[in-house]
Amino acid sequence: MRVTQGTFSFLPELTDEQIEAQVRYALEHRWAISIEYTDDPHPRNSYWELWGLPAFDTKVEDAENIMREVRAAREAFPEHYIKVIAYDPTYTRQTTAIAFIVNRPSAERPFRLDRIQGPGRVNSYRLVQADAPASSSGRAALNGKPAEE
Numbered sequence: 675m676r677v678t679q680g681t682f683s684f685l686p687e688l689t690d691e692q693i694e695a696q697v698r699y700a701l702e703h704r705w706a707i708s709i710e711y712t713d714d715p716h717p718r719n720s721y722w723e724l725w726g727l728p729a730f731d732t733k734v735e736d737a738e739n740i741m742r743e744v745r746a747a748r749e750a751f752p753e754h755y756i757k758v759i760a761y762d763p764t765y766t767r768q769t770t771a772i773a774f775i776v777n778r779p780s781a782e783r784p785f786r787l788d789r790i791q792g793p794g795r796v797n798s799y800r801l802v803q804a805d806a807p808a809s810s811s812g813r814a815a816l817n818g819k820p821a822e823e
Contacts, residue, residue, distance in 0.1 A: 677715045677782060680757060680774040693758065693776055694741050700760035701734045705771050709740075709747050711756045716785070716801055722757065725750075744776055753779040 678684055688696070700707055707729045710722035725747045729740060740758075747756050756777035759770055787799045 677755065677775070677778070679715060679717065681772045682774045687778075688774065688776065690741065690744075693744065693774075694737055696760075696772065696774065697737045697740045697758065698734055700772060701732055701737055701740075703760075703762070703771070704731075705760040705762050706730045707732065707740050708759050708761065709743055709756065710759060711747055711751050711754045711777075713754050713779075715755045722755075725756070728761070748777045752777070755779070 682688060697707060708727075709725040711725055712719065712722040726743055729743075732740065744756070744758065754777065755775055757773055757775045759773040762769055762771040785801055788802050790798045790800060792798060
């Protein structure tokens with residue numbers, strides 16, 4: 675299973691040259707850059723660990739400094755997800771402009787969400803390993819029952 679989070683998640687892995695081109699693009703737009711890592715890529719886990727400090731007011735000529743930090747994060751956490759985030763501080767925007775994964779573990783652990791139906795119409799979800807038995811349709815079972823078609 676391939677985790678798909680971020681701007682380029684459905685494309686093949688970016689090369690270092692492509693990553694540097696995206697970093698340069700962000701710096702040309704005066705966006706702040708940060709590098710984050712995690713071993714839990716669940717979509718609701720939006721707060722990953724920060725690698726170093728965010729790079730504010732970095733010049734385009736200093737893109738290599740960002741790439742050096744990306745390489746250092748890869749060396750320190752080779753079996754973690756690492757992503758680069760560019761934050762647009764423009765007045766009335768102030769949001770993430772681009773975010774993309776630059777490192778993945780050698781084996782990504784599959785997971786799925788189990789739906790738990792509570793009293794009334796309350797649904798809750800829990801994260802489980804995807805190696806649980808699948809239904810006859812090939813889809814994972816929910817709460818021990820085969821998934822509906």
